[in-house]
Amino acid sequence: MIIADLFVRAPLVALAGETSTKRQVTGVRVAARTAGATLSPGELLVLLDPDRTAWRLDAELSRVAEAGAAGLLVPGTEPLLRSTVLLADRLEMPVLGCGEDPLETAMRLAVLVASPEVDVARRILAAHRVLDAGATALAEMRDRTSAVLGTEVTVLARDGAVLLGPAIPARVRTTVPVRQRLTGGGVAVPVLAPDGRTPELWLVTGGTAGEAATGSAAVAGDEEVLAVAAAAVQRSLALRRVDVERDARRRSGLLGELLQAGDDPGPSLRRRAAEAGWRLDGWHTGIRIGVSRSVDVVALSTDVVSALAAEGVAAVVVAEDDGWMAWVTNDTEPGPGPVNRLAARVRQAQRRLADLDLHVGMARPHLGPGGIARTLSEARDAARLAGSRVETGRFLHVDRLGLAQLLLAWTRTDTFVPAAKALLATLDSEPGDLIRTLTVYLDAESSLIEAAAVLGVHRNTIARRIAKIGQLLGVDLTDPDTRLALHLACRVARI
Amino acid sequence: MITEQDVAALDSGCVLLGSGGGGPSATMATLLRQRLRAAPVPFLAVADLPRDAVVVPIGFIGSTGLLDEKLPSGGEPNEAIEVVARWSGVRVDAVMSLEAGGVNGLAAFCCGRPVVDADLMGRAFPRLGHMSTSRANVAAGPYAMVDAAGRTTVMDRCDPDAGERMIRGALAASGGWAAFAHWPIRAVDLPGQAIVGSLSRALALGRTMLSLPGRAPRAAALGGRLAGTGRVVEVNRSPSGRGTVTVLDHGGAVLRVEMENEYQVVFRDGVAVATTPDVLCLLESRTGAPIACHKIRPGHRVEVVQLASPALWRRPNRLAQVSPAAFGIEIPPCLMEDGDADDPAPAGGGPSRWDGPPHGDDPPIGDGLPQRDDLPIGDGLPQRDDLPDGEGR
Numbered sequence: 001m002i003i004a005d006l007f008v009r010a011p012l013v014a015l016a017g018e019t020s021t022k023r024q025v026t027g028v029r030v031a032a033r034t035a036g037a038t039l040s041p042g043e044l045l046v047l048l049d050p051d052r053t054a055w056r057l058d059a060e061l062s063r064v065a066e067a068g069a070a071g072l073l074v075p076g077t078e079p080l081l082r083s084t085v086l087l088a089d090r091l092e093m094p095v096l097g098c099g100e101d102p103l104e105t106a107m108r109l110a111v112l113v114a115s116p117e118v119d120v121a122r123r124i125l126a127a128h129r130v131l132d133a134g135a136t137a138l139a140e141m142r143d144r145t146s147a148v149l150g151t152e153v154t155v156l157a158r159d160g161a162v163l164l165g166p167a168i169p170a171r172v173r174t175t176v177p178v179r180q181r182l183t184g185g186g187v188a189v190p191v192l193a194p195d196g197r198t199p200e201l202w203l204v205t206g207g208t209a210g211e212a213a214t215g216s217a218a219v220a221g222d223e224e225v226l227a228v229a230a231a232a233v234q235r236s237l238a239l240r241r242v243d244v245e246r247d248a249r250r251r252s253g254l255l256g257e258l259l260q261a262g263d264d265p266g267p268s269l270r271r272r273a274a275e276a277g278w279r280l281d282g283w284h285t286g287i288r289i290g291v292s293r294s295v296d297v298v299a300l301s302t303d304v305v306s307a308l309a310a311e312g313v314a315a316v317v318v319a320e321d322d323g324w325m326a327w328v329t330n331d332t333e334p335g336p337g338p339v340n341r342l343a344a345r346v347r348q349a350q351r352r353l354a355d356l357d358l359h360v361g362m363a364r365p366h367l368g369p370g371g372i373a374r375t376l377s378e379a380r381d382a383a384r385l386a387g388s389r390v391e392t393g394r395f396l397h398v399d400r401l402g403l404a405q406l407l408l409a410w411t412r413t414d415t416f417v418p419a420a421k422a423l424l425a426t427l428d429s430e431p432g433d434l435i436r437t438l439t440v441y442l443d444a445e446s447s448l449i450e451a452a453a454v455l456g457v458h459r460n461t462i463a464r465r466i467a468k469i470g471q472l473l474g475v476d477l478t479d480p481d482t483r484l485a486l487h488l489a490c491r492v493a494r495i
Numbered sequence: 496m497i498t499e500q501d502v503a504a505l506d507s508g509c510v511l512l513g514s515g516g517g518g519p520s521a522t523m524a525t526l527l528r529q530r531l532r533a534a535p536v537p538f539l540a541v542a543d544l545p546r547d548a549v550v551v552p553i554g555f556i557g558s559t560g561l562l563d564e565k566l567p568s569g570g571e572p573n574e575a576i577e578v579v580a581r582w583s584g585v586r587v588d589a590v591m592s593l594e595a596g597g598v599n600g601l602a603a604f605c606c607g608r609p610v611v612d613a614d615l616m617g618r619a620f621p622r623l624g625h626m627s628t629s630r631a632n633v634a635a636g637p638y639a640m641v642d643a644a645g646r647t648t649v650m651d652r653c654d655p656d657a658g659e660r661m662i663r664g665a666l667a668a669s670g671g672w673a674a675f676a677h678w679p680i681r682a683v684d685l686p687g688q689a690i691v692g693s694l695s696r697a698l699a700l701g702r703t704m705l706s707l708p709g710r711a712p713r714a715a716a717l718g719g720r721l722a723g724t725g726r727v728v729e730v731n732r733s734p735s736g737r738g739t740v741t742v743l744d745h746g747g748a749v750l751r752v753e754m755e756n757e758y759q760v761v762f763r764d765g766v767a768v769a770t771t772p773d774v775l776c777l778l779e780s781r782t783g784a785p786i787a788c789h790k791i792r793p794g795h796r797v798e799v800v801q802l803a804s805p806a807l808w809r810r811p812n813r814l815a816q817v818s819p820a821a822f823g824i825e826i827p828p829c830l831m832e833d834g835d836a837d838d839p840a841p842a843g844g845g846p847s848r849w850d851g852p853p854h855g856d857d858p859p860i861g862d863g864l865p866q867r868d869d870l871p872i873g874d875g876l877p878q879r880d881d882l883p884d885g886e887g888r
Binding site: 053055058059060061062063065081082083086087090091 | 728729731733739741743747748749751753760762764765766767824826
């Protein structure tokens, strides 16, 4: 153990000889009066009641240096006379001041020096005591851990960004989910996700003692305390997640019932919606927020709500499998102005969450309890279209959608797409690129000559293929309804 | 004889023996020049005096710095001498100095009486208890104080502690300083009671100082020892009157000089290397001028010089009176011994062992003074029975 290690464990300041804090400490000796105690090399001499301006301090310093002791500790943190400071520098002998009772500090240091593991054990117990208070907020847990360690703890996100606390000069290798000793005497401990492999957060101390402290007993103690804190944080996060998940499931169940109930929800459903803080009457404007990547939708719900709130959008948000449904309720029918403003705000919120890679659809306002289902359905279609629309920033507002696109969107329901593909599947196996031929033929208003020009073949070839298609599918291509169905199916199959 | 031409050397030597204290001497030097211009004063060696010659130590006490602000008429010392003479019933043949350091080294020459080459301190010390005739708990007297207004105080049968308290009280009432006459001493007792030769030492030191070229090594020439040379980096004065001067030696050592009215102890890297009663001087490096305790400030470049103390103070039974412990610094004295001087036979003639061996007779106080039958209280002399065991003869 070196002098510098003691600073972390006790309220000490270096009054003089700061450059010599790497001296080894092997023991602590307390002297009520100066010039009495015999000193052994490596001992730290604690003077209980010196006059800090008196010549005796200088004399003691010289005696301590001659004995090869580790340094001198005096009560109080007020500066020393220049004479003493100069002498300490010259003799390379650190003089420490302590802000608390010197005897108590001396005893603490004596235990620390004699058996560092006792101090480590005491700190681990202290950490357990203060951190075992259940699911407290992360900031609170960080503060409590800092208090136990006597140094500031920094919380890093899994990518190394600082979430709480001071910046850490040393580099933490966030890709390796194990405890790490940092240069400068710091320690980094990962908070693992419930799977036990990936780090969700990092708890890091900067370390104060410099290079020499790395690997010392004090750092080992820090590491154990941080490990206790990491376990507590993990537990706390898990508890919060259970709460959030339960709430999300309740809300999504409620929304499911509402969508089923249509315009006339029963009294029980109305009551539960009211309990959830949802208004069923009024004009609802639906917003669908979809995610393409696989992310923890439930955990991110708070981020979505706060992003919307930050833009002034007070929306009800319900997590789904691959995104969120949200809606805003107004007393009166919102005109084009307010709707466009809402759209702009939602767009800003989407930009705030840019790293989540969202696609957002927004619907027109609809009235009453059934309106929720209608507007959300519109929003869902709009969002689906928005997903493939990079040029609009993956945002679409139903008011701006063409009728055809909406129609097309409706064909992309989960029931139509498989049906369309099944319908055309028989053509796929045949030679002659029949699906493309059929698409071009129908796009060209059933004109053989036009289709032949587009495809660059003879019109008789087209005629033969069309006949074959009619035969394979067993349909009559002169029937308008049939033509429409096939035309839509071709569009879906092409995507 | 001492003439006007000797004043510069005497002044310089007395300031040196002031050990940083003794008070500013410029006013007294001016007064002395004016007196000596009118009539030189006989300067007598102790050996040249008749056995029964009566000598009165004379000087100023209190805040001698105030002599510059509240000027003496010049007659106060003589009045004080008259007072002790009347009280003791003796005829005064000559005067001597109370202390050979600072103002009082010069004051004895201002009385117009023959001056004996002796004093009671051999340097400057601050209190009554530091006189060679004072013993702890031994009452003595008479002492007389006369202030600028002629107010006269006679103290008798005072031990040093009580006397000191009375002096402080009287000084506070009388305006800061007073001329002070010590009880008369017979010439035959001077070698045992006083520091003999101290004024001629001051004169010799002063002549050496004046003759030294600008940057000559002064400690050796003065017969002293150099404790260090460097720049003052800190001066700390506490309300108690104590102070600390920190000198960063050119060699890197940290010198710490403890002071009160005088410089008392020099620590080098935390170890005491020179202590009272040796004379400790901080000489301005360029000019060699001694810097007084109340004048020292950060930035001064100084030589820290130790000069030997009088042999009387080195006697085992006298050392405690003026040792560092007597000033609250509990360390053993660290004094120059024979041969410690940087130059054992200095060219400038500075004395190293100038007043004999440290061991000698130590006669009791006031022994053998002329008796008087009509003394108002007692006989004005300490009783032999008052001496504690182990003290005195």
